[in-house]
Amino acid sequence: LAVADLKDAAGGPRAVVAVGCLSERYGRDLAAELPEADAVLGFDDYPDIAERLTRIVAGERHVPHAPSDRxxxxxxxxxxxxxxxxxxxxxxxxxxxxxxxxxxxxxxxxxxxxxxxxxxxxxxxxxxxxxxxxxxxxxxxxxxxxxxxxxxxxxxxxxxxxxxxxxxxxxxxxxxxxxxxxxxxxxxxxxxxxxxxxxxxxxxxxxxxxxxxxxxxxxxxxxxxxxxxxxxxxxxxxxxxxxxxxxxxxxxxxxxxxxxxxxxxxxxxxxxxxxxxxxxxxxxxxxxxxxxxxxxxxxxxxxxxxxxxxxxxxxxxxxxxxxxxxxxxxxxxxxxxxxxxxxxRIGEQVTVLVEAIEQDDAGDWIAVGHAGHQGPDDGATVLALEQAGDALVGEFIAAVVVDTDGVDLIAERS
Structure with missing residues (x-):
């Protein structure tokens, strides 16, 4: 809702529109509870969403839908x-x-x-x-x-x-x-x-x-x-x-x-x-x-x-x-x-997809990514780097697991 407070600022958003599952599920009830939103769009609005948004930005009032069992x-x-x-x-x-x-x-x-x-x-x-x-x-x-x-x-x-x-x-x-x-x-x-x-x-x-x-x-x-x-x-x-x-x-x-x-x-x-x-x-x-x-x-x-x-x-x-x-x-x-x-998994060979290059608390460069067995929210694999350019985001690196930190793996290039 903080974005709604910026509507009157120079360069601020021209409209605040609620979309997604919550909007589909509650429709007009959500619109009544969320006056900060200029419109609440349901799934049936998606095929014409560009036209709907154009009208909303132009100041046209959008009538929210009545939820139904899809x-x-x-x-x-x-x-x-x-x-x-x-x-x-x-x-x-x-x-x-x-x-x-x-x-x-x-x-x-x-x-x-x-x-x-x-x-x-x-x-x-x-x-x-x-x-x-x-x-x-x-x-x-x-x-x-x-x-x-x-x-x-x-x-x-x-x-x-x-x-x-x-x-x-x-x-x-x-x-x-x-x-x-x-x-x-x-x-x-x-x-x-x-x-x-x-x-x-x-x-x-x-x-x-x-x-x-x-x-x-x-x-x-x-x-x-x-x-x-x-x-x-x-x-x-x-x-x-x-x-x-x-x-x-x-x-x-x-x-x-x-x-x-x-x-x-x-x-x-x-x-x-x-x-x-x-x-x-x-x-x-x-x-x-x-x-x-x-x-x-x-x-x-x-x-x-x-x-x-x-x-x-x-x-x-x-x-x-x-x-x-x-x-x-x-x-x-x-x-x-x-x-x-x-x-x-210590000693295991893994292939790590690098998703970020950053510095740890000690100021050392590390590559952070996921091995094949790790989902996006299931822990990470960290590799130490000599310098930031030693790895690139999007690069796959063959490595061996040498230590752990909770669910996270610490690995070295193999």
């Missing part, structure tokens, strides 16, 4: 959705383009990072009881492969070396295009046809992970040895209340399968503690899983009611103070495990 906009059957895909922001090449052609990339980079996200799909068909995303993001829609590859090729031309494929559920990619295994063919195609050096896949749904997909991730040179698995918990009873599948035994078997295929793999996940009905026994099941799994990166979150979700109405809510205590306990545990996992 799950009702598309067919229940995924394969019947492609006809409506052009109405979903960011999807569909349009009927005027020949088959196999993709629309021009309408994107401007806001920084010079060698890493960039690329949207793989939008929406989600799962109905987890704690999650509101499907209600305002809608049903699952995959971007056409040619569209994804065109954007990545453009990013490579802009200096990007690594792309992170993002969606609400990347394992579902292609199911609405008639091929549930489309990701298995897309990943090698990206590696061979776009010039990008490293591909990272975000958000794999454990219940949908296929052996063939694991083999492609492990066996495709350009794909990072990185597995982002959304476990959320390990107690079967808690997972069923979340309307999710699996449990400690199934998850450990999946992890073992990954490490057999890809021994140096990095595995990350998120955990929710304090979900309604979670008992001390459930928590102990989670602890046992985390100890056995030895994940490389774990995000720990305390449950809280989310507007419009089924979990709001569930019985046996856990006291907020108990939730805080459980978050602290599990966080302490995973921090210790993650540090141990980092120490296990």
């Amino acid at each position: 799950r009702q906009l598309l067919a229940i059957s995924p394969v019947d959705r492609s006809a409506a895909a052009t109405s979903i922001p960011g999807h569909g090449a349009g009927d005027e383009l020949p088959a196999g052609w993709s629309p021009p990339v309408l994107r401007r980079r806001l920084d010079g990072s060698p890493v960039a996200p690329v949207k793989l799909a939008s929406g989600c068909d799962r109905r987890c009881t704690f999650c509101a995303i499907p209600s305002f993001r809608g049903s699952f829609i995959s971007r056409p492969p040619a569209d994804v590859m065109a954007e990545i090729a453009w990013l490579v031309g802009e200096g990007v070396q690594e792309v992170v494929l993002v969606s609400e559920n990347s394992t579902s990619y292609g199911k609405d295009l008639g091929d549930i295994r489309l990701l298995e063919t897309l990943l090698p195609a990206i590696g061979e046809g776009t010039g990008v050096r490293r591909i990272r896949v975000a958000y794999l749904q454990p219940a949908e992970v296929r052996p063939g997909l694991l083999q492609v991730i492990a066996g495709t040179e350009a794909v990072a040895p990185y597995y982002d698995l959304s476990f959320q918990h390990a107690s079967p009873s808690v997972l069923r209340r979340m309307r999710r599948f699996g449990g400690r035994a199934e998850f450990l078997a999946l992890i073992a399968q990954i490490r057999e295929l890809d021994p140096l793999a990095g595995i990350r996940s998120n955990i929710i503690v304090g979900f309604p009905g979670e008992t001390q026994e459930d928590l102990e099941e989670l602890v046992a899983f985390l100890v056995d799994a030895r994940l490389d990166a774990v995000g720990v979150f305390g449950y809280s009611d989310e507007d419009g979700t089924e979990a709001v109405g569930l019985a046996d809510k856990v006291d907020e103070e108990v939730i805080r205590e459980r978050v602290e306990s599990i966080t302490s545990l995973v921090e210790e495990i993650m540090a141990q996992r980092a120490e296990d």
Whole structure:
């Protein structure tokens, strides 16, 4: 909101416009609560956003939308959705383009990072009881492969070396295009046809992970040895209340399968503690899983009611103070495990993508980046430099891990 205070200053912004998930979800209610914004735009405004913004800057009043459940906009059957895909922001090449052609990339980079996200799909068909995303993001829609590859090729031309494929559920990619295994063919195609050096896949749904997909991730040179698995918990009873599948035994078997295929793999996940009905026994099941799994990166979150979700109405809510205590306990545990996992990598050969050249507290030059097994927020790898020019942002450096600092790795050129 601070930017709204600059509107009257010389050279200040001409308008303040709210966009994104919050704007889509609350629409006119958000507009009423946010008088500092000149407009609140929803997803249906995106196809004509340039025209909308021009009018807003000219002083025209924008009427905010009334929120609706976007799950009702598309067919229940995924394969019947492609006809409506052009109405979903960011999807569909349009009927005027020949088959196999993709629309021009309408994107401007806001920084010079060698890493960039690329949207793989939008929406989600799962109905987890704690999650509101499907209600305002809608049903699952995959971007056409040619569209994804065109954007990545453009990013490579802009200096990007690594792309992170993002969606609400990347394992579902292609199911609405008639091929549930489309990701298995897309990943090698990206590696061979776009010039990008490293591909990272975000958000794999454990219940949908296929052996063939694991083999492609492990066996495709350009794909990072990185597995982002959304476990959320390990107690079967808690997972069923979340309307999710699996449990400690199934998850450990999946992890073992990954490490057999890809021994140096990095595995990350998120955990929710304090979900309604979670008992001390459930928590102990989670602890046992985390100890056995030895994940490389774990995000720990305390449950809280989310507007419009089924979990709001569930019985046996856990006291907020108990939730805080459980978050602290599990966080302490995973921090210790993650540090141990980092120490296990001492002596390991890694390939580091340099993302920054900076000086440490002692004034020495260092290169900071990520190895293949490290996600953007999962710790970093640091290399000492004699001088700033000894490494370049965007450069891949072969190195060996010689020490650790918590979850971060300290490496030397090999």
